[in-house]
Structures are given as structure tokens and as C-alpha cells.
Amino acid sequence: MIRRISAIAGAELRIALRNRWILIATSLMVLFSLALTFSGSAPTGALGVDLLTVSVASMTTLSVYLVPLLALLMSFDAIAGEVERGALALVLTYPVSRGELLVGKLVSHLVVLSLAVFLGFGIAGLAAWLAGGASGESLAALLRLCWSAVVLGASFLAIGYALSSVARSSSAAAGLAIGVWILFVVLYDLGLLGALVFDGGGFFTRKLFPLLLAANPADAFRIFNLSGAGKVALASGLAGATTGLPSWAVLVSMFGWPLAILALARLALKRVEP
């Protein structure tokens, strides 16, 4: 089993390297992180925190948009594309299970994503450290940001595989992926914001809103990074929004989503007739 999973992951990694996915994803992360770190460096003096702390807060907001996008771009074609090329039919005549195929692809895509995230945030973090100083606390926040961004990516990779299995064609899967990205990353927050304004501090605002916020993997990631470490929370101002939210809710959402959607993707893949 391990041999087959690693065979698929190895081949997928090689493909990602050849078609420059690794290069594109990594340089995108490096560029944006550096740009944010230095353009967002103004509030350091006012808040009394080091540059790296502010940088982590900015990079968290960046990740909420960029990591799901990268993950969906990598995964939307994973099944539908292979069905279109006729490659899935051939692979499935080998003694490899659909689950092994899925895990193999997931492993390779997680490696690509980790490279992009750790290199991108690492380089930006290093630059912030050199330019404006860092502390043990802000370094811990950076590390926390990196691994939680990969977990966030796993959710959206799994969503991409599920969409790719359900869609009839690669282009339909691409459309669905864009729709999901807009829904989770943009519209969801706008909807909550609208409801907050409408509710005006009632039951919804106090009880329902924090749970709904945590239920979205992208928002859970935001809460985890922005309200977790004290100084980052100060730099972001999100802490107030999540009072009354049990701390386990965020973790359940962060780790529950990728596992649940991966199981869903496995079911969807089972129904695919290659």
C-alpha cells in the first residue's frame, strides 16, 4: 500500500516540478508575504509589538485568500482531468485502490503547499526579524501560522478532489472550484457581516455568530492565528469577535473539515466511472 501511494505521490511531485507548479506557488507566497510584511509595518510603534508580530497578522489575512485558492487550483483537475485523458481508466486496471490514488495525490499536493507556505512565510519572517526584530512569542506565532496554513490547504485540497470527482469535465470542475472559493472566502463573511448589522447585538451576535464563524475552515484558521497568541490578537483586533466561543470549536473545525471532506471525496470518487 505504502509503495503504491508513494509511487503516485512521487510521480505527481515530479509533474508539479516539471509544470512549474512548485515554482509558481512558492514565488507567489514569497512575493505576497514580503510585500505585506513591509507595507503593513506601520502599527508596530503604536501597539508596542515587533515587526514579525504585525507581519504574522498580515500574512494570516493573506493566507485566508491565497492558500484555499492555491489548493483548489492544484486539486480541481486531479480526477476530472485524468478521466478526460483516459488515464484514470488505465491506472485503475492496476492493483491500486481509489483510496490509495487519492491519498497519493493528497500527499504530493501537501508537499507542494508546505514548500510554498514554509518558504514564503519563512523568508518574509526572516526579513521582518532582520528589519524590525522578533521575539520567542512572535516566532512561535509564525510557526503556528505555517502549519495551520497547510491544514487549511488540506481542507480545500479535499474539496477540490470532491468537486473533481463530481464534475463531468475538467472545465466544470474549475468552475465549481471558483464558486467554492468565492463562497467560503468572500461571500460567507459578507453574509455574516450583514446578519450582524441586521441583528444589532441580539441572540445571533452573541451565540450563533461565533459558532458560524468557526464552522468555516477559512475563518477557523483566521481565529486560530489571530486570537490565539496575545500580541497577534492585539495587532489584528479580532479577539472581540470570538468571545464566548469554546476553544475546542476552532480546532474541531480546522481538523474536522479536511478529514470529513476527504471521506466525502473518497465516496464521490467511488462513483466515478472512468
Add this chain to the structure above:
Amino acid sequence: MVAAVEGRDDMLEVRNVVKRQGLRETVSDVSLSLRAGERLALLGHNGAGKTTLIRMILGLTRIDGGSISVFGNRPGDGKARRITSYLPESVVFHKSLSGLEQLALFARLAGQPVKACAPLLERVGLSDAANRRVGAYSKGMRQRLGLAQVLLGRPRLALLDEPTSGLDPISRHDFYGIVDDMAAQGTAVLVSSHALTELEARTDRIAILRAGKLVAMDSLENLRRRAGLPIRIHVRAADGHADEVAGTLGGNRMNGCRVELSCTADQKMARLKAITALGDAVADVDVVPPSLEDLYRHYAAGEAGS
């Protein structure tokens, strides 16, 4: 006793298999079997159900009726997959991988040693291109790479879907050479094709699908005999004797000096005697047996009301 031995020898047993697409039956009530070392050509027009049948044997498409057994295993289960290999009709490998890398991936999935790949590429004539990316391969080269993965691990059953479409005549010839080698090593080989040429005729048995139904399955000789296609005789009359020849023999007068006759196999000698009896009035005679194409058309297109 004999039946039991035959049963054990059957690598593939297809019994009354049905596939429906909506209300239409794309494969209806097809039965066939394949023994170790046997080569079967599965012929039929596009849309006759060849690919669907092969996909059902592989377990890629669900069966709506009947049963299929691959050496006693259900199609698509682990054991069946381990002993079966497949060449799809149009195989599109990932263009960023080299031929050797692609084959190595298949070897790992099949649980075969990766070092078996280089000799296989040599066998199909791809040694020089082994490290080139598949994106730069011609259609023929991709087809050869597909054949190389079929040979991985000496399968006991090989299903090749239109393997030679798009290949030049020499490649087609090489290809069937490899098929013969596989059969000689005991692999049961099923080759589908949309034409009956000399190459397909070299297989042990020929099965013909028409609109999802198996209309014939036999050796070439038996198919010929059963079709009873007419033998054509072209007679060229000597100058000025055309009317005499046509009048005596009957048949169609083609032009100034040619007459065309047709007859069944057992009438042939009698007709030839009648022709030679005309003496100098006949300048030349050609006897044309039914071609493979005629034979194929007879079964596959349902000519002559069969």
C-alpha cells in the same frame, strides 16, 4: 473430465453479458471464452460494443446482466487486476513525465521491479526515447509505450483495445509479432479492431460484434465456410469472341472483352471446365476468392441477410 480441464484453462469466461444505456442495449447477451495462450480478435464497427465489453471485463463499467470471470475472479477485484493488463484505445499519458518514468510508475503500481522497465522499452523500440518526455512522442510512440506497460509482469490476460489504429504498416506488423510472443508464453490475448486484415486473420479465433450482439466467433476457415461467399471468376474473351463467351457462360458482360461470373465453392470446378471448353475464345481467366474484407462485411454489416 474434459469439461473440467477446459474450465480450468479458461482465463476469461464471459456469459450472457448485457449492458444497457437507457433503453438501448449496447452489449446484448454476449458469451465468449478465452484459454491461456489463445489469441482472439474482437472485430466490429465503431459503436458495436467492443470497448464497452472490454471495460466490463476490466471492471471499469458495471455489468447489467450475465457474468464475467477472470480466471475465477470477479472483474476489477484485486486478483483479477493483478493478472490482467490493458491497452486503452487512445492512451494519453502525462506529457511532463518521460517514457521511462511513466513506465516505472506503472511497474511500482503493479508491484514489479523498476529495473524491468528498460528492457521492456527496448522490446517495443523506445530505448532511444526512454528519457524524453511523453509530450514529445508521436502517436505511434505513445502506443508503443502503452504496449510496454501491457508487457509488465507477464500478464495472464491481455486486453488490447484497437491497438494498431493509427500505426504504420511496419509498426502494426511488429505489434502483432509481440502479441504472438505473449501468446506463446501462455498469455490469453484479446485484440479488438474495426477491420479484418491479414494481421487480425492470424489470430486463433475471430469474434465479430454487430450492434452489441456477437454474430460470429470461430476460426477464419470456419467463418469462410459458413459465410459461403461467392467466388468470382473474371474471364477475358479473345478478340471478337466476347458475345460467344458471354452467351455460353452467362454472367455479366463488363466491357468489350470481359465477363464476370460468380459461383459457390463447390460449383467452381464445373464452371472452370465450361470455360476451358470454349478453347481459344477465352484469352485469360482469374479466380478471385472472397477477400477478408468481403468476409468481414458479410458478418459485421449483416449482408446477405445473415
